[in-house]
Amino acid sequence: MAGHEAAQDARRWGRRALTIAAMAALVPLMGGCEPKAPGGKGGFASATCPRPQSPIGVAPQFNAQEQDIRFLRRQAFHGDFFAQIDLARRYTGRDARERNLEDPVEAATWYELALSNPDGYSPIVPYPAARKDNRGPKKITDCRTAERRAAFGTMERLLSMMSSDERQDVKNRVIYVLSTQGAPGFRTLARLHDVAFGPFGDPPDTSPIDPKDLARVKPPASATLFTRNDVDVYLYNYLATQAGDVAGFVMLKDFERSSPERAALAADAQATAARWVPPYEFYPPEAPASGVPHSDESDTQGESGAVALSRLDELPFIHVARAMTYLRVLPAPVADEKALAPQEVQAMQGMLGRIGSGRRLSPLEKVRAIQYAAVNGSANSQLVLAVMYAEGVGVPRDYARAFHWFSEAEKQGNPEAKYAMSTYFSLGVAGIADQDRAQAVVYQIDSALSGFSPSVGRLRNVLAQVSGQPQREGDR
Structure with missing residues (x-):
């Protein structure tokens, strides 16, 4: 044998x-x-x-x-x-x-x-x-x-x-x-x-x-x-295939054909893939004794990420400012980005481990500010980040991550997040072809939420602010 x-x-x-x-x-x-x-x-x-040759050159420079x-x-x-x-x-x-x-x-x-x-x-x-x-x-x-x-x-x-x-x-x-x-x-x-x-x-x-x-x-x-295990092999090959990768599809099919036991993993692995999120929201910006933080230098996940970043203007700056206030970069939120002082911009960039002019935050740095506040426990930033993932604003649309951040905000008692978990995902998102991922996360919703009735209007206001959709008079 x-x-x-x-x-x-x-x-x-x-x-x-x-x-x-x-x-x-x-x-x-x-x-x-x-x-x-x-x-x-x-x-x-x-x-x-x-x-x-390093682009920095051989001559000593400040912060070389x-x-x-x-x-x-x-x-x-x-x-x-x-x-x-x-x-x-x-x-x-x-x-x-x-x-x-x-x-x-x-x-x-x-x-x-x-x-x-x-x-x-x-x-x-x-x-x-x-x-x-x-x-x-x-x-x-x-x-x-x-x-x-x-x-x-x-x-x-x-x-x-x-x-x-x-x-x-x-x-x-x-x-x-x-x-x-x-x-x-x-x-x-x-x-x-x-x-x-x-x-x-x-x-x-x-x-x-x-x-x-x-x-x-x-x-x-x-x-x-x-750890070597067939479930993760199937999971990651399936995620590659979902990204439209031909080589991943070949590897997946070869894996399925290798034994009946492996082929039987398909349903569970695909359900897990639909809910899969990476261990971090972005690279932990820790700093060793050098004081140089571990900057996240990943791109924005291809064309979809670039499109998402281009829509960041739809997000009111107040959400970024609230994140910066939570991180103690700002003393109080401001509604206009122009109200930021250069040293406040530099402080945020330094916290993210990025070097900038200090004049303005880039679109990616604004997203990172919200992500950083979310991972550090800001319920408001967690809710905003969840909506950003649900709507594809600033970050590529990802139902699994949206659900994750809605659930994190819900744990802190946020009523909009609780409503989203019990209704928003079960209904799916109109106009989005990929309903499978939206439906997959429904199975994680606690049945105890079914009788909860928060303000539908408040959640719609958040969604409207991010997606740019007009609000109805009765919801204000």
């Missing part, structure tokens, strides 16, 4: 390897400065791949370290393998010049993201006739392998000294960052949970972990960060 299962896994891996090869992006040979080994000591300095970190975070959030490796090294604080950046959880997070990044192990197509010896691609392949091995060693050391809560934090941060990458990130999450792949979602023969270590009673900590 075990031999039959092993044969099935081997065949399944063969099919999936073809899919990965088809999806693999070409990694160009990067020119520039060779980085030094961490701490200035030996190890893998000679094996590191070339890096492009902070600018460099933000540049690396921007690249790392968007899937740059080398930026993820370098950012993780910086957060280890092994270099005396960067001791103030030391943050083991953050370092382990970016090492895990680098090790699970397909650009770290995908094949590189050789140069054309201009390089007949093909030494360039071979060198890049070898140095990437060396960098992954060094990253694994450091990550293992970091995880071995962490508590279970810290390891969970690493896992949650990895899930969040990958979720901001859309379908490719969801595919990576599926592979991280799939027994047919290596511990980092990589082909087993490219894993930096020795197979003998994996067979031990106590495997490496890195191999146990993500």
